[in-house]
Amino acid sequence: MTARNIIVGLACIAIIVLAAMAWIVLGPGPMAFAPGSTVAIASAGSDPSGVPKELAGGDVIKRGEYLAHAADCLACHTGKDAQAYAGGFAFNLPMIGTIYSTNITPDKETGIGNYTDAQFLAAVHRGKRQDGQNLYPAMPYASYTYMTDADALAIKAYLFTLPAVHAPARANRLNFPFNQRALLTAWNMFFSPDTRFAVNAAQSPEWNRGAYLSEALGHCGECHTPRNLMYALDNRQKFAGALTAGWRAYNISADAKAGLGAWSDASLTSYLATGHAEGHGGAAGPMGEASDNSLTYLTAGDIHAMVVYLRSVPAAASNLPHVITVPAPASFREGVTAGLDKRGEKLFAGACASCHDWTGKGQLTTFATLTGARSVNDPSAVNVAQTVMNGIDRKTAAGNVFMPSFGNAYTNAEIAQLANYVTARFGPEGAHLTEKGVQSLRDQAAQR
Numbered sequence: 001m002t003a004r005n006i007i008v009g010l011a012c013i014a015i016i017v018l019a020a021m022a023w024i025v026l027g028p029g030p031m032a033f034a035p036g037s038t039v040a041i042a043s044a045g046s047d048p049s050g051v052p053k054e055l056a057g058g059d060v061i062k063r064g065e066y067l068a069h070a071a072d073c074l075a076c077h078t079g080k081d082a083q084a085y086a087g088g089f090a091f092n093l094p095m096i097g098t099i100y101s102t103n104i105t106p107d108k109e110t111g112i113g114n115y116t117d118a119q120f121l122a123a124v125h126r127g128k129r130q131d132g133q134n135l136y137p138a139m140p141y142a143s144y145t146y147m148t149d150a151d152a153l154a155i156k157a158y159l160f161t162l163p164a165v166h167a168p169a170r171a172n173r174l175n176f177p178f179n180q181r182a183l184l185t186a187w188n189m190f191f192s193p194d195t196r197f198a199v200n201a202a203q204s205p206e207w208n209r210g211a212y213l214s215e216a217l218g219h220c221g222e223c224h225t226p227r228n229l230m231y232a233l234d235n236r237q238k239f240a241g242a243l244t245a246g247w248r249a250y251n252i253s254a255d256a257k258a259g260l261g262a263w264s265d266a267s268l269t270s271y272l273a274t275g276h277a278e279g280h281g282g283a284a285g286p287m288g289e290a291s292d293n294s295l296t297y298l299t300a301g302d303i304h305a306m307v308v309y310l311r312s313v314p315a316a317a318s319n320l321p322h323v324i325t326v327p328a329p330a331s332f333r334e335g336v337t338a339g340l341d342k343r344g345e346k347l348f349a350g351a352c353a354s355c356h357d358w359t360g361k362g363q364l365t366t367f368a369t370l371t372g373a374r375s376v377n378d379p380s381a382v383n384v385a386q387t388v389m390n391g392i393d394r395k396t397a398a399g400n401v402f403m404p405s406f407g408n409a410y411t412n413a414e415i416a417q418l419a420n421y422v423t424a425r426f427g428p429e430g431a432h433l434t435e436k437g438v439q440s441l442r443d444q445a446a447q448r
Helices: 004-025 060-069 117-126 149-159 179-191 205-217 265-272 285-293 300-312 342-353 382-391 412-426 435-445
Strands: 038-040 088-095 099-100 198-200 242-244 247-249 392-396 399-403
Touching: 004 382, 060 265, 088 435, 149 285, 205 300, 205 412, 247 382, 265 300, 285 382, 285 392, 300 382, 342 412, 382 392, 382 412, 382 435
Parallel strands: none
Antiparallel strands: 038 198, 088 099, 242 247, 392 399
């Protein structure tokens, strides 16, 4: 083989490797799945941005309040035991480290009180702080980039009416090389498009409004879409589900087994509006926060628009264990549970049966019904274990939902035994969660 042939061969291999890397790293945009050409909002016949028509006559503060709820700013910018919007929420990312959210109250020293409109837009659309440093993409600016200037500035106007809280930012604890902010410049070149929402002329006004709510404001993909090797959203698996903060964000594509394909419009509407759907269970953890802090504030028309949009997202096979939903009520699986560690059954008898009953049908509220719930039909039992550890304390439009936390009372082994028992008794397939697995879930969900 001549030197020339060797060089040509190596060049071909290099091209193939680079092409493969480009395919893996560079993917389609979040709305690229939908057929039709797009036009700028200014040139379109309808405007899907802003607030719904019921609130269109309100002042900029009222509009900004609605949009701040739609964008779910409160959940991430309010740390444990902290004042609203004062920051300190911990994002615990495996292998990367911990990132703390910042203060976005109008405090001039530690918040955003000195931000100009241009600086606020740079933060929301491009992930740039006031001092020009890059924000980490735990702040979902790669999704917020689709938000219009008017909506972003309405949110700013609302935030500036809040009490100023003096709350210095907590220092991030990141592993090398993730602690080098300068590297985010390259990340932004590939994964932050810095572009505003464009109307898909082939789709209905409801679809475009739902897309704007789900992508530009609600940033659903930030939790429900898997990430690629560079920690950017992999829209080739759009809404296929992912592990987020130690909780399982479920597949919300049209997949009939793991996604929403078997859900009725009424069930999906109920879940979005209240955080609960009969026969499918209720929201907890990060989804519970999204429901209570964001989705429950949306009008019925906006909820309908989101349903229209979510229904259009193609089925995506999950890279996580499939959720195997069975009709409620499920049969009592005595044969399956007979082979399990009896400690799980004893724990259920002592702490769970009084509310959830041995039939899995909630005694005091339908929110406590286990049969049919996605978490119970999930063979990984991730969300069952997290719910046992963290409990539920939600104030919903349909009523208050409370379940005490047992994270301090039970050992990792006991939580695993209980989660395995619950999924075996009330779901189609028992989980095999381990003590080590529970500790991993604790580490990812902890707000230190």
